[in-house]
Amino acid sequence: MARLAMVIDTRLCVGCADCVVACKTENDVPEGFCRDWIVEQVQGAYPTPRLEIRSERCNHCDHPPCVGCCPTGASHVHRYGGVVLVDHDACIGCKACMAACPYDARFTNPKGYADKCTFCIHRVEKGQKPACVSVCPTHCMHFGDLDDPESEVAQLLRSRPNHALLPAAGTGPRVFYLT
Amino acid sequence: MDEITSTRMNHGIDPALHVWGWEIPVYLYLGGIVAGLMILAGYHILKAGRQQEKVSYPYAPVLGVVLLSLGMGALFLDLAHKVQVWRLYTTFAITSPMSWGSWILQLVYPALIAAAILHPPERVPFGQALLARVRGWSAWLHDRPRLVQTIGLANLGLGIALGIYTGILLGAFGARPLWNSAILGPLFLFSGLSTAAALMHLLAMVQRRGIDDDGYADALLAGVFRLMDPTHCRHIMMRFDASFLTIELAIIALWLIGLVSGSAVQQQAAALILGGAWTAAFWAGVVILGILMPLLLQGLELAGRIRHTVIPAILVLAGGFILRWVLVGAGQATGWN
Numbered sequence: 001m002a003r004l005a006m007v008i009d010t011r012l013c014v015g016c017a018d019c020v021v022a023c024k025t026e027n028d029v030p031e032g033f034c035r036d037w038i039v040e041q042v043q044g045a046y047p048t049p050r051l052e053i054r055s056e057r058c059n060h061c062d063h064p065p066c067v068g069c070c071p072t073g074a075s076h077v078h079r080y081g082g083v084v085l086v087d088h089d090a091c092i093g094c095k096a097c098m099a100a101c102p103y104d105a106r107f108t109n110p111k112g113y114a115d116k117c118t119f120c121i122h123r124v125e126k127g128q129k130p131a132c133v134s135v136c137p138t139h140c141m142h143f144g145d146l147d148d149p150e151s152e153v154a155q156l157l158r159s160r161p162n163h164a165l166l167p168a169a170g171t172g173p174r175v176f177y178l179t
Numbered sequence: 180m181d182e183i184t185s186t187r188m189n190h191g192i193d194p195a196l197h198v199w200g201w202e203i204p205v206y207l208y209l210g211g212i213v214a215g216l217m218i219l220a221g222y223h224i225l226k227a228g229r230q231q232e233k234v235s236y237p238y239a240p241v242l243g244v245v246l247l248s249l250g251m252g253a254l255f256l257d258l259a260h261k262v263q264v265w266r267l268y269t270t271f272a273i274t275s276p277m278s279w280g281s282w283i284l285q286l287v288y289p290a291l292i293a294a295a296i297l298h299p300p301e302r303v304p305f306g307q308a309l310l311a312r313v314r315g316w317s318a319w320l321h322d323r324p325r326l327v328q329t330i331g332l333a334n335l336g337l338g339i340a341l342g343i344y345t346g347i348l349l350g351a352f353g354a355r356p357l358w359n360s361a362i363l364g365p366l367f368l369f370s371g372l373s374t375a376a377a378l379m380h381l382l383a384m385v386q387r388r389g390i391d392d393d394g395y396a397d398a399l400l401a402g403v404f405r406l407m408d409p410t411h412c413r414h415i416m417m418r419f420d421a422s423f424l425t426i427e428l429a430i431i432a433l434w435l436i437g438l439v440s441g442s443a444v445q446q447q448a449a450a451l452i453l454g455g456a457w458t459a460a461f462w463a464g465v466v467i468l469g470i471l472m473p474l475l476l477q478g479l480e481l482a483g484r485i486r487h488t489v490i491p492a493i494l495v496l497a498g499g500f501i502l503r504w505v506l507v508g509a510g511q512a513t514g515w516n
Binding site for chain 1: 187272277353
């Protein structure tokens with residue numbers, strides 16, 4: 001089974017938020033909410049501070065705690081690519097998945113169900129890239145199968161220094177940032 | 180410097196997680212009291228069976244059904260997708276504490292109702308025909324000591340499971356360092372026991388004072404400890420409560436030791452109640468008012484140094500709620516970032 005992953009080059013990302021707008025448009029994300037967002041992290045001190053700009057979203061973890069805690073099975077791992085999804089009709093809106101996510105990547109859709117990034121699975125299953133990846137003006141976002149050694153994402157992770165978010169949380173995140 | 184700026188501002192998530200309001204602390208609180216009532220009732224059903232001791236809690240199960248229904252009502256109000264609530268009771272997810280809880284609750288109701296049937300009320304304002312039928316069921320049950328014992332064991336076992344579940348529900352969230360400890364299970368169990376004992380203690384006090392000598396309200400309350408001398412009952416409940424509170428205090432100490440000696444994120448979480456925003460509510464509300472003061476007052480009352488009052492029981496009941504309120508509120512604000 002494929003393990004879909006996203007690799008984002010923080011040396012190219014300028015934080016333009018095109019990915020955010022594309023996601024909101026493609027997925028009809030309700031006003032006031034977002035499934036992906038921009039984070040700017042400044043570390044160190046003058047004269048050598050380090051700025052990292054990241055486009056963040058659900059990490060579609062290998063060991064997703066949001067799936068394990070769901071009492072109805074609404075949160076599940078999709079058969080294709082191991083993408084973590086929510087079955088809106090099966091979700092009771094208990095918000096346990098939101099408490100379980102160390103990335104705070106989920107929110108309650110005004111219609112009542114838990115909402116989050118889907119890696120645009122509806123596009124991926126048709127052979128397209130996620131909306132955010134397809135619109136990035138600096139081409140800093142890459143998407144593909146982590147288990148395929150010839151995939152662009154696997155090659156980038158082999159060739160460039162990178163990190164995932166909160167690795168100590170032990171969830172096995174599959175969104176990586178090239179540094 | 181390590182400064183993070185985010186464009187995300189999702190309601191209920193930012194700037195700090197706050198997805199659970201008053202409903203969940205109320206649900207956990209009432210669930211804990213019901214767990215305590217079941218354990219006390221189960222214990223005394225078994226004890227009465229073995230030793231023929233005239234001790235019973237006929238209305239504890241009825242009270243449990245009422246409180247549990249109120250708690251589940253609060254849980255229902257918290258759900259954002261209420262129309263799908265039935266799925267909670269038709270699915271079993273083995274890794275989900277909430278799913279375990281929903282199935283435990285489905286077993287708790289019949290166990291409580293069976294325990295209630297064992298001791299029907301003396302009088303009821305209406306439904307005499309139903310009362311006569313329940314008395315028939317009660318007599319049928321009493322003719323079968325093994326069945327009575329099974330009901331006692333079911334109440335004891337399910338009460339323990341329910342009490343622990345209310346803590347594990349929070350303790351299983353690895354993403355929230357303040358909660359992520361299995362010790363929350365025993366903590367909520369003993370808090371449930373202390374609040375249940377306090378509630379029974381309070382009812383025994385009300386019974387002693389009497390509301391209406393000939394009325395149904397008095398008959399109902401008298402039935403809570405029908406076969407017991409109220410003074411004797413108060414003393415038993417105070418001793419129970421003092422034991423439960425002492426154990427609760429020890430568990431809180433162990434939980435804090437675990438947090439402050441844990442990882443960096445656990446130490447940050449502990450800072451919320453050790454100098455941070457929730458410090459006053461936790462130490463003043465939970466530890467001092469909810470545990471230390473009742474222990475002191477009950478000790479003085481048992482020693483005959485001060486007059487007996489309802490204050491310790493009220494403080495324990497308030498402290499039990501504040502514990503859930505602080506833990507649910509503060510725990511959400513903790514994370515890995």
